[in-house]
Each structure stands twice: as structure tokens, then as C-alpha cells.
Amino acid sequence: MPSVSVRLFASLREKVGERQVDVEVPEGADVRALYRALAERYPQVRPYLETAVCAVDEEYVTAAHILRDGDRVALIPPVSGGC
Amino acid sequence: MFEITDQPLDPAPLVEAVHRDDAGAIALFYGIVRNENLGRRVQYLEYDAYPEMAMKKMREVADEVRAKFPVLEIGIVHRVGRLEIGETSLLVAVSSGHRGESFEACHYAVDRIKQIVPVWKKEVWEDGSEWIEGHTPEVPAR
Numbered sequence: 001m002p003s004v005s006v007r008l009f010a011s012l013r014e015k016v017g018e019r020q021v022d023v024e025v026p027e028g029a030d031v032r033a034l035y036r037a038l039a040e041r042y043p044q045v046r047p048y049l050e051t052a053v054c055a056v057d058e059e060y061v062t063a064a065h066i067l068r069d070g071d072r073v074a075l076i077p078p079v080s081g082g083c
Numbered sequence: 084m085f086e087i088t089d090q091p092l093d094p095a096p097l098v099e100a101v102h103r104d105d106a107g108a109i110a111l112f113y114g115i116v117r118n119e120n121l122g123r124r125v126q127y128l129e130y131d132a133y134p135e136m137a138m139k140k141m142r143e144v145a146d147e148v149r150a151k152f153p154v155l156e157i158g159i160v161h162r163v164g165r166l167e168i169g170e171t172s173l174l175v176a177v178s179s180g181h182r183g184e185s186f187e188a189c190h191y192a193v194d195r196i197k198q199i200v201p202v203w204k205k206e207v208w209e210d211g212s213e214w215i216e217g218h219t220p221e222v223p224a225r
Contacts, residue, residue, distance in 0.1 A: 009131050010214045011203075014214070051216060053220055053222055055201070058133075058136040060220050062222050074136065074201075076201050077214065079198070079202060079217050079220060080204050080215040080216065081130070081132070081137075081161060081196060081217075082173050082196050082197040082202070083115060083117075
């Protein structure tokens with residue numbers, strides 16, 4: 001069972017209270033399955049997961065992206081940098 | 084020059100980095116912290132970033148700019164952490180042979196930074212705070 005390390009930022013980081021969480025997902029799980037696992041463990045982040053995009057190895061991916069052991073995963077809420 | 088830093092931004096090294104002898108113009112953009120948003124008085128902003136990816140995406144913005152405009156050099160620096168009213172959060176500098184391209188390219192770069200670079204701001208008011216949800220980055224189709 002792959003364990004995926006997920007980095008959290010902004011609203012998600014505050015709601016979970018951690019900068020990074022380790023989540024176990026079934027072999028061959030996609031990003032959608034990761035979201036389900038996170039929503040189950042942290043019900044308070046459900047509304048924030050709906051608008052967050054997933055990044056793997058610093059690249060945006062779709063919800064159908066298959067996760068692999070050792071992927072650098074991050075959840076990206078709608079961005080608001082600049083000014 | 085591309086940088087994510089928690090230190091105050093100085094435009095001089097950035098301008099120096101994009102300067103070339105064949106440049107006839109440098110456009111320099113400052114993003115600064117405003118004291119209000121949507122009618123609410125802002126006390127300060129707090130910026131969060133995914134630094135490794137933000138660096139990668141800032142370089143991607145620069146690549147897009149180079150593909151679209153005949154510019155010479157481009158540099159982007161973004162500050163993170165707590166920023167007070169009037170402080171600079173973003174600097175973008177673009178050099179080009181003639182002024183038109185650097186203005187246009189700089190405008191385009193700032194728009195794209197706000198769309199794809201993983202940086203977030205939290206507005207802090209007297210009676211609360213909120214992480215601002217700006218733009219959902221486009222996900223490449225597979």
C-alpha cells in the first residue's frame with residue numbers, strides 16, 4: 001500500500017493544522033482516491049478540497065492521475081499571489 | 084533572476100539582472116500591499132508559497148513571455164511571510180529593444196503569475212482573516 005506524503009498550503013494547512021501529512025492509499029489509487037482519504041480523515045477540509053488542484057512533482061495533474069510511491073504530492077488551493 | 088524570499092524586496096538587483104547593452108527599455112512592476120479590499124480595511128497580508136513549485140512556475144511564465152514577445156530578459160521575485168501596508172510583494176522586470184514590448188510583456192507576466200504560481204495571500208482585518216481564493220490553475224489535459 002503506497003504511502004503518499006502530501007504538502008498543504010494556505011487554507012488547507014490551517015484547517016488541517018499541519019504542513020505535511022502522510023496518507024495511505026491503495027495500490028494504483030488516483031488523485032480522486034487521495035481526496036476521499038483526506039476528506040474522511042479531515043472532514044473540516046471537505047469544502048477546501050473541492051476547489052484545490054493536485055500537484056505531483058511540482059506539476060499540476062488531473063484527478064485521474066495515478067499516484068506512485070515517492071511522488072511529491074501537494075494540494076494547491078486557488079492561487080492568489082502577486083498583489 | 085527568479086526568487087521567493089521572506090526578505091524585503093529591492094528592485095535594484097533585479098533591474099541590474101535584466102539589463103543588457105542591447106536593451107532600449109526596462110519595464111518594472113511593483114505589486115504592493117493595499118490598505119483595503121472590497122470595502123474592508125486590511126491590517127496586513129500574510130503570504131504562503133510552495134517555494135520549489137513557485138520557482139518552477141515563475142520560470143514557466145518567463146518562457147511563455149519569451150515565446151510571445153520579443154523581449155531580452157525577464158526577472159520575477161515574490162516575497163512571502165507577513166507584509167505590512169505599502170510593502171512590495173512582487174517585482175517583475177522585463178527588458179526589450181523598444182518600450183512597447185517590455186510594457187506588454189510585463190503586463191502579461193503579472194497576469195500569468197496570478198494564475199499559475201502557487202502563492203497565496205491571507206488578508207487580516209481588525210475582526211478576522213481569510214485566505215484569498217484567486218485563480219484555479221489550469222491542469223494540463225492528458
